[in-house]
Amino acid sequence: MATPAAPSDAGTPLLELHGISKRFGAVQALTDVQFDVRAGEVVALVGDNGAGKSTLIKVIAGIYRADSGTIRWQGREVSIATPNDSAALGIATVYQDLALCDNLDVVANLFLGHELATPRGALGVIDEVTMERRAVEVLRRLSVKIPSVRIPIAALSGGQRQSVAVARSVIGDNKVVLLDEPTAALGVAQTREVLDLIHQLRGQGLGVVLISHNLVDVFTVADRITVLRLGRWVGTFEASATGREQLVGFMTGAVSATAAVYRAPAAPPGPGTAP
Amino acid sequence: MSSTLEHDPRLIAEPTGLRGVLGEYRRRIRSGDIGQLPVIVSLIAIGAIFQVSSDGRFLRPFNLVNLTLQMAAGGTISVGIVLVLLLGEIDLSAGVVSGMCAAIMAVLSVNVGLPAPLAIGLALVAGAGIGGLQGFWTTQFGIPSFVVTLAGLSAWGGGVLQVLGRTGTINLRDSLITSLAGTFFTGPAAYGFAALFIAYVALGPLITRRRNRAAGLAVPPLPSVAIRAVVVSGAVVGATIVLDSDRGISSGLLFLVGAVIAMDFVLRRVRLGRMIYAIGGNAEAARRAGIPVQRVRILVFVLCSLFAAWGGILGASRLLAVNQSAGQGQVLLNAIAAAVIGGVSLFGGRGSMWAALLGTMVIQSISNGMDLLSLSSGIKFMVTGGVLVSTVTIDAVLRRSRATPAR
Numbered sequence: 001m002a003t004p005a006a007p008s009d010a011g012t013p014l015l016e017l018h019g020i021s022k023r024f025g026a027v028q029a030l031t032d033v034q035f036d037v038r039a040g041e042v043v044a045l046v047g048d049n050g051a052g053k054s055t056l057i058k059v060i061a062g063i064y065r066a067d068s069g070t071i072r073w074q075g076r077e078v079s080i081a082t083p084n085d086s087a088a089l090g091i092a093t094v095y096q097d098l099a100l101c102d103n104l105d106v107v108a109n110l111f112l113g114h115e116l117a118t119p120r121g122a123l124g125v126i127d128e129v130t131m132e133r134r135a136v137e138v139l140r141r142l143s144v145k146i147p148s149v150r151i152p153i154a155a156l157s158g159g160q161r162q163s164v165a166v167a168r169s170v171i172g173d174n175k176v177v178l179l180d181e182p183t184a185a186l187g188v189a190q191t192r193e194v195l196d197l198i199h200q201l202r203g204q205g206l207g208v209v210l211i212s213h214n215l216v217d218v219f220t221v222a223d224r225i226t227v228l229r230l231g232r233w234v235g236t237f238e239a240s241a242t243g244r245e246q247l248v249g250f251m252t253g254a255v256s257a258t259a260a261v262y263r264a265p266a267a268p269p270g271p272g273t274a275p
Numbered sequence: 276m277s278s279t280l281e282h283d284p285r286l287i288a289e290p291t292g293l294r295g296v297l298g299e300y301r302r303r304i305r306s307g308d309i310g311q312l313p314v315i316v317s318l319i320a321i322g323a324i325f326q327v328s329s330d331g332r333f334l335r336p337f338n339l340v341n342l343t344l345q346m347a348a349g350g351t352i353s354v355g356i357v358l359v360l361l362l363g364e365i366d367l368s369a370g371v372v373s374g375m376c377a378a379i380m381a382v383l384s385v386n387v388g389l390p391a392p393l394a395i396g397l398a399l400v401a402g403a404g405i406g407g408l409q410g411f412w413t414t415q416f417g418i419p420s421f422v423v424t425l426a427g428l429s430a431w432g433g434g435v436l437q438v439l440g441r442t443g444t445i446n447l448r449d450s451l452i453t454s455l456a457g458t459f460f461t462g463p464a465a466y467g468f469a470a471l472f473i474a475y476v477a478l479g480p481l482i483t484r485r486r487n488r489a490a491g492l493a494v495p496p497l498p499s500v501a502i503r504a505v506v507v508s509g510a511v512v513g514a515t516i517v518l519d520s521d522r523g524i525s526s527g528l529l530f531l532v533g534a535v536i537a538m539d540f541v542l543r544r545v546r547l548g549r550m551i552y553a554i555g556g557n558a559e560a561a562r563r564a565g566i567p568v569q570r571v572r573i574l575v576f577v578l579c580s581l582f583a584a585w586g587g588i589l590g591a592s593r594l595l596a597v598n599q600s601a602g603q604g605q606v607l608l609n610a611i612a613a614a615v616i617g618g619v620s621l622f623g624g625r626g627s628m629w630a631a632l633l634g635t636m637v638i639q640s641i642s643n644g645m646d647l648l649s650l651s652s653g654i655k656f657m658v659t660g661g662v663l664v665s666t667v668t669i670d671a672v673l674r675r676s677r678a679t680p681a682r
Contacts, residue, residue, distance in 0.1 A: 083563070099563045101556035103624035104549075112553055113564030115546050124546040129490045136492070148493065 012075040013038045014207045015176050020069035022055055029055040033233045035226055037176060037207040042198060044210045044222035048251050051228040053211050057178055061093040062086035092169030093178040098161055102154040106146060106164055107135045109153055110171050138170050142200045159190025166197055176207040183217050195221050215244055229253055313669055314617050314633040325644030332647050336521035342643050347456050347527025348590030350635035352610040354534045355582030357631045358575050360614055363555045363623020364420040366579045368427030369610055373587030374602020375431045376402045378438040380588055381445040381597040384452060391451040395588060402584025403577050410576030414569040436599055444598040447591060455592035461523035468524055469515040475536055477504035527589055539628035555623030613638050616666045
């Protein structure tokens with residue numbers, strides 16, 4: 001953990017957003033926002049309350065549709081109009097409220113809505129054996145510690161629940177995972193677990209987008225940090241080259257014009273991208 | 276994937292032997308997941324109390340066969356109620372729908388003169404249609420199912436009177452209809468059915484355990500599965516011997532047990548069942564996981580009314596008549612009480628299909644025992660109420676104790 005890995009090779013980002021704007025009635029929630037995330041990289045999305053973080057995440061998740069701007073998936077322009085569009089691309093969203101079924105066990109939650117059928121496949125009979133094996137495999141790969149994969153979610157701690165919610169995005173063969181305030185409700189040890197898990201996700205080659213208020217968490221796991229302020233894109237910065245005071249300055253607007261200096265060289269990148 | 280998976284000891288704790296069994300039980304009781312234990316305990320208590328107070332008449336084979344006949348209709352209605360409760364919804368119209376569909380069958384068979392299978396089939400279609408309408412209304416307009424089915428309780432109750440018309444009572448004569456609930460199986464046939472039941476309930480878990488172990492998964496300790504299998508098999512064989520010494524196993528009981536097993540399989544092993552539990556546990560999470568929440572809800576309301584209709588038909592078959600009181604009074608209360616006594620949560624997502632069978636057994640045992648003692652209906656209703664409230668209290672207390680250590 002001590003070595004903040006350098007951003008992966010500057011290939012085509014998995015997900016790129018350019019010039020995204022979104023307006024709700026009289027409120028301009030997002031204005032000309034740039035954002036991108038690559039495989040095997042953690043990008044934190046920070047900003048004060050009302051900066052537009054949640055709106056941007058919801059645009060990516062397909063809950064809101066941007067008024068203008070382009071979204072590229074692996075270099076190809078796509079439109080994300082519904083949550084299903086987003087899921088079909090391979091974007092998983094882990095919401096703050098986790099959206100787990102407390103009464104079902106860990107395996108059932110990991111595969112909820114995507115249960116595997118038995119080889120004979122008749123009548124929609126669920127293949128519990130394969131599901132459980134894959135669940136155990138994924139949880140071990142992510143070093144998630146839970147007492148058993150067959151106990152109901154209700155019996156797990158907050159950190160374990162968060163881990164299960166995140167692991168679900170790995171089960172689904174996703175490429176980008178959006179985490180909305182994953183550590184907000186957790187204690188110190190549990191936060192540690194979830195941050196470890198985020199490292200694991202990056203190690204698996206996923207692109208991780210982390211929304212967080214907690215700058216300690218952000219500096220612990222993020223490779224790059226995108227700052228929003230009042231719905232505008234302030235800049236995207238290398239975490240290793242940015243100080244905490246500076247970041248707070250960008251978030252509050254105390255520091256602004258020098259942003260470009262810290263901007264990651266590859267931030268609005270790519271072949272064929274209009275300036 | 277390799278054929279066996281090594282277990283990370285931190286991930287899966289797998290205690291074995293007797294200590295594992297006890298530990299597992301302790302954990303489950305502490306977590307509020309006590310399964311069928313309270314119902315079985317209260318069944319034994321009820322049996323003992325009535326056996327003593329009725330001078331040994333309660334557990335006589337003759338009376339126990341009567342009990343199975345009394346269970347068929349209400350238990351079948353309860354199967355549908357359990358499904359609806361698991362969703363976190365309620366169907367207050369199930370009782371009168373059972374009466375209405377029985378009335379439709381009676382009118383079609385006796386007054387119109389349709390062949391029995393057609394009359395039964397159309398009555399079931401009517402039931403499904405009613406369920407579909409109520410489910411559609413609930414989901415489409417976002418009205419609580421309590422209100423929609425309360426309206427149904429009134430409307431379909433009126434429907435019974437309208438369908439029966441001025442005669443008020445229709446006596447059933449068709450031999451297929453009258454033999455539906457009261458055909459008896461004895462000897463090899465009875466033991467054959469008992470063997471099938473044991474295969475599903477007792478051997479099923481053993482086979483699953485072996486399969487999981489072969490796949491390298493963590494499995495419950497063998498003693499806990501084996502003890503359960505032995506106890507269940509013993510109880511079933513004992514019951515079969517007793518019933519067989521009188522008239523035998525009634526078709527009504529077979530239909531009820533068949534419905535329970537079929538729906539238990541759906542709930543535990545089929546995607547539809549997983550969806551029902553998920554919606555009952557957290558409908559929003561289910562929606563985000565891509566489950567067609569509204570379609571599943573409508574389907575479950577259809578199933579509930581379908582089982583209500585079938586229960587009404589079985590009830591009519593036993594009474595050999597349909598009258599204006601069909602499906603009124605205690606029918607609905609008993610069906611819901613049975614589900615709740617059997618451990619199904621009114622808040623959705625918790626409970627099993629066996630509640631319909633075991634809960635109905637409790638309710639009907641009380642009713643039957645009180646009749647043996649020639650107690651008045653008033654006392655019967657009061658005792659039923661008392662049993663209901665005490666079971667729900669146990670459930671509530673366990674839920675509270677579960678809520679604390681969870682987080």
